[in-house]
Amino acid sequence: MELSRGFRRILDSVALDVFRGEFLTIVGGSGTGKTSLLRLLGGLTPASAGDIRFRGRPVNGPPEGVVVVFQDYSRALLQWRTVAANVALGLEGRLGTAALKERVARALEMVGLQHCAGDQPWQLSGGMQQRVQIARALALQPDVLMMDEPFGALDAMTKATMQDELLRVHERTGTSFVFITHDIEEAVYLGDRVVVLGGSPGRIHTTVSIGLPRPRDQIATRQSPEFLQHRLDIHAAVRESAGGDAHF
Amino acid sequence: MRISRFNIPGLVTILVLLAGWEILVRSGAAKFDYLPAPSGILLASVSLIVSGELFSQALHTVESILIGWTAAAAIGIGLGLALGLSPLLRRWSLASFEVLRPLPAIAFLPLALLLFNFSLTTELVLMIYASVWPVFINTMGGVMGVTSRLYDVSRTLRLSRMQTLVKVIVPAAAPAIVTGCRLSMGLTLVMAIVAEMIANPHGLGYAVISELQAMQPQRMFAYVIFIGMLSIALNAGLLWVSRHILRSHRWAHADHA
Amino acid sequence: MRRGQAINLQLVAALQYARGLLPLLLGLAIWQTFGPEKSPYFPPPSAWFDSVVFLARNGKLWPALAATVATFAAGTALACAIGFPLGLLIGRSRPLRRALGPLLEFCRGLPPPVLVPVAVLLLGYAEGLKLLVVVWVSIWPILLNTSMAIGQLDELLIDVSRTFHFNAVTTLRKIVAPAVVPAFLLGVRIAIPLAIIITLLVEMLTSVPGIGSLIVTSQRQFRPAEVYGLLVLVGILGLAVNAIFTSLERAVLKRWPPTLQ
Numbered sequence: 001m002e003l004s005r006g007f008r009r010i011l012d013s014v015a016l017d018v019f020r021g022e023f024l025t026i027v028g029g030s031g032t033g034k035t036s037l038l039r040l041l042g043g044l045t046p047a048s049a050g051d052i053r054f055r056g057r058p059v060n061g062p063p064e065g066v067v068v069v070f071q072d073y074s075r076a077l078l079q080w081r082t083v084a085a086n087v088a089l090g091l092e093g094r095l096g097t098a099a100l101k102e103r104v105a106r107a108l109e110m111v112g113l114q115h116c117a118g119d120q121p122w123q124l125s126g127g128m129q130q131r132v133q134i135a136r137a138l139a140l141q142p143d144v145l146m147m148d149e150p151f152g153a154l155d156a157m158t159k160a161t162m163q164d165e166l167l168r169v170h171e172r173t174g175t176s177f178v179f180i181t182h183d184i185e186e187a188v189y190l191g192d193r194v195v196v197l198g199g200s201p202g203r204i205h206t207t208v209s210i211g212l213p214r215p216r217d218q219i220a221t222r223q224s225p226e227f228l229q230h231r232l233d234i235h236a237a238v239r240e241s242a243g244g245d246a247h248f
Numbered sequence: 249m250r251i252s253r254f255n256i257p258g259l260v261t262i263l264v265l266l267a268g269w270e271i272l273v274r275s276g277a278a279k280f281d282y283l284p285a286p287s288g289i290l291l292a293s294v295s296l297i298v299s300g301e302l303f304s305q306a307l308h309t310v311e312s313i314l315i316g317w318t319a320a321a322a323i324g325i326g327l328g329l330a331l332g333l334s335p336l337l338r339r340w341s342l343a344s345f346e347v348l349r350p351l352p353a354i355a356f357l358p359l360a361l362l363l364f365n366f367s368l369t370t371e372l373v374l375m376i377y378a379s380v381w382p383v384f385i386n387t388m389g390g391v392m393g394v395t396s397r398l399y400d401v402s403r404t405l406r407l408s409r410m411q412t413l414v415k416v417i418v419p420a421a422a423p424a425i426v427t428g429c430r431l432s433m434g435l436t437l438v439m440a441i442v443a444e445m446i447a448n449p450h451g452l453g454y455a456v457i458s459e460l461q462a463m464q465p466q467r468m469f470a471y472v473i474f475i476g477m478l479s480i481a482l483n484a485g486l487l488w489v490s491r492h493i494l495r496s497h498r499w500a501h502a503d504h505a
Numbered sequence: 506m507r508r509g510q511a512i513n514l515q516l517v518a519a520l521q522y523a524r525g526l527l528p529l530l531l532g533l534a535i536w537q538t539f540g541p542e543k544s545p546y547f548p549p550p551s552a553w554f555d556s557v558v559f560l561a562r563n564g565k566l567w568p569a570l571a572a573t574v575a576t577f578a579a580g581t582a583l584a585c586a587i588g589f590p591l592g593l594l595i596g597r598s599r600p601l602r603r604a605l606g607p608l609l610e611f612c613r614g615l616p617p618p619v620l621v622p623v624a625v626l627l628l629g630y631a632e633g634l635k636l637l638v639v640v641w642v643s644i645w646p647i648l649l650n651t652s653m654a655i656g657q658l659d660e661l662l663i664d665v666s667r668t669f670h671f672n673a674v675t676t677l678r679k680i681v682a683p684a685v686v687p688a689f690l691l692g693v694r695i696a697i698p699l700a701i702i703i704t705l706l707v708e709m710l711t712s713v714p715g716i717g718s719l720i721v722t723s724q725r726q727f728r729p730a731e732v733y734g735l736l737v738l739v740g741i742l743g744l745a746v747n748a749i750f751t752s753l754e755r756a757v758l759k760r761w762p763p764t765l766q
Binding site (some may be wrong): 280434 | 528603611614617618619625702710717720724733
Binding site for chain 2 (some may be wrong): 042043044061062064066067068070072075076078079080081089090092093120122136140
């Protein structure tokens with residue numbers, strides 16, 4: 001697929017497959033079109049050329065079974081609704097009250113926020129707010145969760161906690177993940193495959209399969225020689241794709 | 249904004265001024281023949297309350313204000329939503345509104361008199377015309393200010409257009425809408441008084457003028473002060489209601505703290 | 506961007522904005538076509554124009570316009586001249602602000618029209634009446650805005666004045682006053698429409714010479730075209746005043762950072 005906006009081509013001849021149940025991470029420097037790619041896959045932006053299919057059917061607008069989670073959680077949440085009401089947003093009108101309550105409770109439990117159901121988002125920390133957004137997406141029991149640098153605004157410690165939580169959700173639910181980040185280590189730590197997006201207009205430079213065993217560990221995995229090798233390879237790939245000057 | 253200690257200096261200032269005023273009039277030092285003393289105003293107020301006159305005049309004014317304000321809010325919110333949601337509508341009509349906006353409502357008073365004579369209609373028309381603007385502009389601004397991120401969210405959660413409007417757009421614009429309604433109340437009161445002074449011989453505005461013409465300074469001042477208190481009460485009441493409605497929106501206020 | 510390009514873009518933007526005038530122009534055109542010439546309620550726009558021209562010709566229009574504009578301008582100027590220093594004074598002194606607070610709030614909350622009968626009672630139908638009421642009404646936004654801005658003045662600026670050993674007057678002149686100019690101008694911006702409204706109101710209530718009393722006379726003598734015409738004139742006046750103030754404000758605030766404008 002391709003994406004052009006105005007006179008600028010943002011993405012050029014991108015061909016990508018996402019497999020069921022996999023955790024796909026996409027890395028690239030700033031300006032390579034990562035967010036645009038996610039919006040294309042999530043049905044939020046139409047492609048200028050080429051096509052996008054989900055389960056064999058063309059994507060025209062956000063498809064059923066795909067949900068996008070955004071980086072700016074405080075703007076993506078309805079700050080005037082309680083946490084539980086936020087999580088329920090996508091289900092209202094689609095499920096009966098009892099079923100809805102049950103799903104909301106389960107989604108909150110999956111991200112560890114069951115005790116915050118009655119709080120307002122603005123009373124919570126950044127990491128917790130992002131978890132509310134994730135719970136809101138999970139409540140819909142989607143097939144694919146698209147995440148646009150969801151941990152970019154969080155501090156390192158919260159980030160690590162959230163990464164592990166995400167992996168746990170992935171393991172429990174079998175949902176596919178498409179995860180965008182500029183943090184190469186995060187991409188390797190989380191992913192089954194890492195796609196390197198680079199250049200302007202953005203193109204897929206390489207795709208690397210990550211053979212690290214699951215479950216992953218913040219200390220052990222990150223120090224393993226395979227991890228370090230992957231990291232090196234992807235660094236090189238990113239630098240190459242940026243034409244020698246990588247800034248991210 | 250709560251004053252932890254009662255504002256003693258403020259109270260003292262007012263009391264001192266009142267005392268000074270009383271002395272000024274009693275001693276005849278002021279050269280205003282018709283300036284009444286606070287004590288006289290107080291007596292007149294009591295008599296107006298007891299005779300029920302104050303109440304009946306106030307009732308007329310308050311009733312018109314409520315009708316006018318509600319109508320202005322309904323029209324203003326409707327217009328604001330329509331133009332806020334539809335760039336097409338905005339493109340082809342906003343300039344017309346902006347040309348009309350600076351026209352002071354009071355300039356319409358003679359026109360309203362011409363069309364509707366001395367009646368409640370004139371009062372209402374004037375009030376509604378003046379008060380629509382803050383609600384309209386604020387609502388439109390509030391709707392247009394809804395961050396595009398929230399539209400992304402309603403699309404990725406696959407909400408219907410009605411759901412998006414009711415659950416996302418209106419609550420997000422609520423602080424602006426409520427502020428607009430609050431601002432319009434002040435205008436409604438002013439126009440009600442003006443209309444009653446010139447175009448509809450009922451209510452508090454008319455009472456002030458008629459006491460003036462009857463050379464009754466104490467009663468006139470009593471009405472004037474009552475109008476001032478009514479204005480403060482209406483504004484304070486509306487502020488309280490708006491805080492209550494927006495209690496879940498405290499985050500918005502926190503940003504502007 | 507080349508100059509020619511910039512001007513073209515501005516022209517395009519202006520034309521795009523003008524599209525919004527369609528409903529208004531359309532309405533006027535329909536009114537003009539279908540409005541009966543002698544209607545007691547809805548005379549066509551051409552009649553409005555004719556009647557205003559007629560007023561100008563028989564010498565009634567210009568004196569009235571001059572009276573209104575003079576009162577409004579003098580009133581606003583006086584309100585600035587009194588409100589600004591008073592605002593500075595009150596703002597600088599916390600105890601003063603506390604003591605005068607409730608009183609100022611009450612004065613501000615009093616609906617301006619109510620003051621007209623009070624002024625008439627105390628001063629009679631004198632010439633200065635109009636000016637006094639206009640000044641009283643316009644002063645509050647200016648005074649309150651200025652005093653509030655002083656209250657929120659960045660303490661750092663005061664430290665700067667201390668470092669330079671400025672005395673109170675110099676501090677006021679060189680640091681405090683310039684710092685509150687944006688807020689002061691905002692207060693003036695709020696006060697201007699108020700001043701226009703009150704000027705018209707006084708003229709309507711007391712038949713003191715001015716556009717307000719002219720409109721009321723036209724209404725009493727059942728000359729609808731005149732009423733409409735003068736209404737449009739008032740609108741144009743308001744627009745003109747607004748435009749003048751905006752360009753003045755822009756010129757003054759050129760040196761202030763954009764966030765404060």
